[in-house]
Amino acid sequence: MKISVVGTGYVGLVTGTCLAEVGMEVTCVDVNKEKIEGLKKGIMPIYEPGLEEMVIRNYRRERLMFTTNLAESIDGAEVVFIAVGTPPGEDGSADLKYVLAVADEIGRTMKNYLVVVTKSTVPVGTAKKVKKTVADALAARGVDIPFDVASNPEFLKEGAAIDDFMRPDRIVVGTESDRAQEMLARLYKPFTLNGHPVIFMDIPSAEMTKYAANAMLATRISFMNDIANLCELAGADVNMVRKGIGSDPRIGSKFLYSGIGYGGSCFPKDVKALIKTGKELGYELRILEAVEEVNEIQKERMFEKIMRHFKGDIKGRRFAIWGLSFKPNTDDMREAPSLVIIDKLLKQGAQVIAYDPVAMNEAKKHYLGDTIEYAKDEYDALADADALILVTEWTVFRAPSFKVIKKLLKEPVIFDGRNIYDRRELRAMGFTYYGVGVV
Ligand code: UDX
Numbered sequence: 505m506k507i508s509v510v511g512t513g514y515v516g517l518v519t520g521t522c523l524a525e526v527g528m529e530v531t532c533v534d535v536n537k538e539k540i541e542g543l544k545k546g547i548m549p550i551y552e553p554g555l556e557e558m559v560i561r562n563y564r565r566e567r568l569m570f571t572t573n574l575a576e577s578i579d580g581a582e583v584v585f586i587a588v589g590t591p592p593g594e595d596g597s598a599d600l601k602y603v604l605a606v607a608d609e610i611g612r613t614m615k616n617y618l619v620v621v622t623k624s625t626v627p628v629g630t631a632k633k634v635k636k637t638v639a640d641a642l643a644a645r646g647v648d649i650p651f652d653v654a655s656n657p658e659f660l661k662e663g664a665a666i667d668d669f670m671r672p673d674r675i676v677v678g679t680e681s682d683r684a685q686e687m688l689a690r691l692y693k694p695f696t697l698n699g700h701p702v703i704f705m706d707i708p709s710a711e712m713t714k715y716a717a718n719a720m721l722a723t724r725i726s727f728m729n730d731i732a733n734l735c736e737l738a739g740a741d742v743n744m745v746r747k748g749i750g751s752d753p754r755i756g757s758k759f760l761y762s763g764i765g766y767g768g769s770c771f772p773k774d775v776k777a778l779i780k781t782g783k784e785l786g787y788e789l790r791i792l793e794a795v796e797e798v799n800e801i802q803k804e805r806m807f808e809k810i811m812r813h814f815k816g817d818i819k820g821r822r823f824a825i826w827g828l829s830f831k832p833n834t835d836d837m838r839e840a841p842s843l844v845i846i847d848k849l850l851k852q853g854a855q856v857i858a859y860d861p862v863a864m865n866e867a868k869k870h871y872l873g874d875t876i877e878y879a880k881d882e883y884d885a886l887a888d889a890d891a892l893i894l895v896t897e898w899t900v901f902r903a904p905s906f907k908v909i910k911k912l913l914k915e916p917v918i919f920d921g922r923n924i925y926d927r928r929e930l931r932a933m934g935f936t937y938y939g940v941g942v943v
Contacts, residue, residue, distance in 0.1 A: 505529070505691060508577040508584040510606050512539055512570070514550055514665070514769070515623055515658050516587030521558050522669040524568035526694040531569040531577035543570045551835040551862055554666045574606070575613035582687060584610060585656070586634070587623040592773050597780045598627055607634040611641025614649055619684045621654045625718075625774060627781050628711040631655045631678070652684035655707045657714030662768065663833030670695065675702040678710025715781070718774040719792055724759045725766045726798040732762035732941025733805070742941025743923060762941045764895065764921040765802035767830030767839035772799070803844040806921050809938045810849070810891070813917065819853035824889035824913075826882055827896025829863035837866045841921070842895045846876060859885040861898050886912035897922040906933055 505528045509520035512534040520532040534540050539549050546560045562568035571577055578584050586606050590598035603624055610620060620638060622631055635653040642649060655678035660668045675692050679685040685704055692702050705713075732742040742762050750757030766772070775796050782789040814821060830840035837843065846856050859879040860867065867878075879885035882900060886892060886909060894901060902924055910916045916935040918925065927937045 505583065506581045507531070507691070508533060508574070508581045509623075510534075510574060510577075510584065510586050511588035511602075511624070512536075512543060512549065513587065513589055514552070514662065515660065516585065517543075517548075517550065517559070518552065518555065518660060518665045518669055519585060519587060519623060519658070521555065521562060521568060522666065522695075523691070524562040524565075525558055525670070527567065528691075529567055529569075530562075531571055531581070533571055533574050533577045535572060537572055540570045540572050552665050553663065553833055558666065574609050578610060578614055578618060580616065581618065583619045583621060583691060585621045585623045590624045590626055592776060595780065598625065598773070598777050600626065600630060600633065603630065604633060604637050607637035608641050611638035612645065614638075614642075614651065617649065617683075618651045619654055619687050620651055621656045621688070622711075623656055623658055625657060625714055625770065625777075626655075626711065627777060628708050628715075630711060631707045652679065652681045653707070654679045654684050654688060655710040656688065657710060659714075659717065662836055663831065671698055672700055674700055676710050676713050677702055677704050678707035679704060680707055715774050715778045718770055719778050719795070721759055722766055722771040722775050722799070723791060723795050725761075725763075725771075726795040726802070728760050728762040729765065729802045729940075730798050733802075735941040736943055739943055740941075741943075745941075761923070763802075763923065764806050764841040764845070764940065765799045767841055768836060769838045772796075772839045803841045804848065806893070806919055806938075806940070807845050807848045810893070810919060811852070813936070813938070814890070818849065818890075820855070821890040822855040822857065822888060822914075823849055824879070824885040824892045825856060825858040826860075826885065826892065826894045826901050827863075827898055828858055828860035828867045829896055832896055832898045835863040835866045837863055837870060840896075842867075843870060845893065845895060845921075846871070850875065857885045857889065860896065861900055863896075883908060883912060888912075888914055890914050891917035891919060893919040893921065894924065895921050897924050906930065906935070910934065 507523055507528050507530045509516045510533045512532050520530045524530040548556050586603055588602040588606055593599045620634060622634055631653045638651060657676055672695055677688050696702055735742040746760045749755050750760050775792050779789050779792050828842045829836055849856055857877040857879050859882050864878050918935055918937050920939045923939045927939055927942060930937045
């Protein structure tokens with residue numbers, strides 16, 4: 505099959521590359537020339553484990569092409585994916601200007617039947633707008649070329665995106681014609697060999713599924729953070745509570761980890777967007793409003809513990825931060841809890857030295873000049889620091905030498921934002937330990 509994928513961001517690049525990997529002929533399109541030239545040379549615009557090798561391999565085999573020319577990419581193609589960004593507008597809604605600009609260009613240049621698939625996370629009703637935009641552009645040309653629209657939300661997790669695409673739990677596809685459905689069934693057949701289904705449905709339901717999935721996951725996290733905060737007051741241990749409730753199959757054990765709040769490019773944006781959709785349709789999503797509020801508060805709670813420990817004055821104190829990205833295995837800093845904690849420390853006159861295995865370059869875009877220092881490895885960050893703050897649970901931070909940590913820190917104090925350390929062991933070694941949802 506010949507496929508065009510527009511947008512070489514996270515979703516587009518992973519989608520295009522994985523489709524090429526199973527043997528399809530894929531052209532990835534982007535308006536950014538530099539990105540396209542870089543990709544041809546094997547330079548990835550994002551960090552994702554396994555992606556670089558797969559891109560290079562398929563590019564060499566000429567199954568994966570890169571271009572800035574959208575018209576050329578859809579000439580003879582059967583399916584075009586729109587996977588461009590939908591940045592949050594000021595009011596929290598997804599900005600569709602890029603999606604609709606692509607739809608317009610498709611309409612202006614297409615020569616043959618196409619299934620136009622929205623892959624970006626877009627509000628309910630977007631496929632309809634895409635359809636109208638393509639149809640208007642065709643009408644302006646005075647031609648009548650048949651096409652269909654479809655909605656195919658992605659469920660990729662950063663850091664595990666390739667695996668999620670190659671072995672999906674499920675694929676959700678919204679269509680309104682048999683022709684489009686058959687085409688997408690054929691396209692996804694190689695990915696359903698593990699027995700996991702393509703779930704076909706109507707377009708609005710597919711669009712809603714994506715938001716409902718992310719909103720549910722965000723809700724689990726905020727719920728657990730709320731319970732964790734209560735555990736601290738009640739003298740309970742949220743880790744035990746998590747195990748206790750997670751063994752009920754109706755609840756399940758995944759996604760119940762309390763911490764310093766969720767971040768990333770999806771949960772914060774999607775929760776906001778769904779609340780907004782609710783408002784537009786005259787409905788208030790009360791649970792999600794609380795989910796968001798709890799998350800904002802959670803990002804600040806560790807900072808408050810730090811302030812309490814240092815009796816309200818951290819001016820001139822030095823803090824070592826382990827982990828900057830919003831989660832491990834990515835360099836993504838979008839909505840990362842580290843940003844909130846570091847900003848608050850800096851505002852109080854503290855110094856910050858950070859180490860992250862891959863996100864330091866991304867962080868430099870946020871912290872200009874020498875607002876914070878960067879360490880060359882995790883131990884290098886600790887020298888003369890007043891405390892260690894574990895923000896992102898990268899595997900390299902999981903089993904460090906606490907003897908060395910104790911020697912390097914001015915005071916043996918650890919703020920563990922992800923509950924990855926054994927507080928009893930640390931306290932026995934003489935550390936002052938703060939976790940989340942434990943006392
Ligand atoms: C998420 C969804 O999982 C994915 O299906 C969707 O397509 C995009 O959004 P992603 O943002 O890559 O993926 O990250 P994910 O691994 O889901 O983590 C999101 C956030 O939740 C992170 O900040 C993580 O630290 C936090 N989290 C996750 C918790 O705080 N506790 C948990 O138990 C799980």
